[in-house]
Amino acid sequence: MPDQGTVVVFCNTGVRSSQAVFAARVMGHTNVLVMQSGYEGWLQTAGYNPE
DSSP: OOSSSOEEEOOSSSHHHHHHHHHHHHTTOOSEEEOTTHHHHHHHHTSOOOO
16 A cells, blocks of 8 residues: 555445455555545546436
8 A cells, every 4th residue: 555645445335344444554555535425426426427
């Protein structure tokens, strides 16, 4: 994991990425964020939707 910059972790729903971020923070990494709604939520709220 890089020491500089921000690391954004995501999975499909946000459950596994939340666990991964928790583990990274327990190991002392402070530059780690989770995309709360995951990839599926991103597609619904922020992703490109040509409809």
